[in-house]
Amino acid sequence: MKLHMVTWNVATVDPPDDVTLLLHLNSPKRPDLYVIGLQEVFSGPLRFVSDSVFDDSWSKLLVDTLAPRRYVKVSSIRMQGLLLLCFCKLKHLPFIRDIQARYTRTGILGYWGNKGGVSVRLSFYGHMLCFLNCHLAAHMDYATQRVDEFEHILDAQAFSGPTAPRIVDHRLVFWFGDLNFRIQDHGMHFVRSCIDERTYDLLWSKDQLTMMREKEPVLQEFEEGPLDFPPTYKFDLNTDTYDSSGKKRKPAWTDRILWRLRRKAPDGPPQEEEDEGEEEEYPLRVRQELYTSNMEYSVSDHKPVVGVFTLELRKKCAAPLVRLQPDGDWSADMDAMVLYSPLQAFPSSAWDWIGLYKVGFASVSDYITYTWVKDDEVASSEEVVQVYVGKEEIPVRGGECVLCYYSDSLQCIVGVSDAFKVQGSKVAGEEGLMSEQIDALDRTASREEDLRS
Secondary structure (H helix, E strand, O other): OEEEEEEEEOOOOOOOOOOHHHHOOOOOOOOOEEEEEEEOOOOOHHHHHHHHHOOOHHHHHHHHHHHHHOEEEEEEEEEOOEEEEEEEEHHHHHHEEEEEEEEEEEEOOOOEEEEEEEEEEEEEOOEEEEEEEEEOOOOHHHHHHHHHHHHHHHHHOEOOOOOOOEHHHOOEEEEEEEOOOOEOOOOHHHHHHHHHHOOOHHHHOOEHHHHHHHHOHHHHOOEOOOOOOOOOEOEOOOOOOEOOOOOOOOOEOOEEEEEEEOOOOOOOOHHHHHHHHHHHHOOEEEEEEEEEEOOOOOOOOEOOEEEEEEEEEOOOOOOOOEEEEEEOOEEOOOOEEEEEEEOOOOOOOOOOEEEEEEOOOOEOOOOOEEEEOOOOEEEEOOOOEEEEEOHHHOOOOOEEEEEEEEEOOOOEEEEEOOOEEEEOOHHHHHOOOOHHHHHHHHHHHHHHHHHHO
16 A cells, blocks of 8 residues: 655645646556645634635645545544545545544644644544644753653544554554754854755764653654755745854754654553454554655745555455445436445444535535435345435536445445446436536535535
């Protein structure tokens, strides 16, 4: 599996028009997962109120870019300026479960969210992964405080359920963000000359995070690729020129991506021994393919950092919990049926539903319509259940669609059908409805569905 990660302090600016280079959209092999962590997304009082109701401009751009390429937003979380978004290819959606998100404030004695961490954890084919996006204390002299804040975030964030209740319990943790560690001791002239000559390795020994990883136990299990790219902070806006203001801040690698693969303990209680046995049966390995900055983007005083990883894993679950498909042809001219079959036992609920989605949908809430699995059941056998969908719920113009089974107990999609064609309404065509009228019918049906829900 290929994982593409981005961290970027966007300095409260609006996004660029195009993120093709940032997301490597022209790459011949598309990632299976995108994880994007931003810091300092604009969160002024009025803007933050609107962003809590509507997607912020960064989320909208990323969703609008990735959804047409068949990536679905699995989860997102925002705490003031901190934003974390996770996307997956549509085919992986039924195998991403136990999704939870958390946040921890560390700014102004822990009461303000301008600094801190936001996380998303999930089970990916049975392997527990956690992604932690942090924005830690600034300035040269606060290296120890940054480590303290990181430890506080690790201690403060707890997840429900018995599986991986803490961040460090996850099989694989990615820690990234504007971690704000600086280059100490070296003077400005030496740092600038190393950057100009691309002798970055001469600066590594005085990078505060590198130094802290050698002596702080909490950091020693985290790995990081070599810093073979220019320091990503601080630039004059809309340039590739390091800070030329009166402050003339020294360049630094403030923006980082690290990871921690849980190690086996040599001895431990029975539960740990069970975990180790499972890890031997279902191995997980991480290989970093790329670690670099994107100098092409200059809207912020930070450059974005990209990490590309290969996750080699043996799947603990190779089949979805539910298989489903449309029964016969679908159009707005006739009632339709869905056929589904549970492939494994799972906690079904009266609140489970099946959604109809256009191919290229953005998230689980982006359905055209849905039907309740229990209330709208028509017939069932030991192997197959048939569920009714009224023709008035089906889009008049048709299109390429998929069906998704949503488990209320598991709070995720556990089955996705193959894509199929919903035919355009012949009745609408025969009655001479113009495309604008058809659009109006679709919008009316959508509004009526929203009111009912």
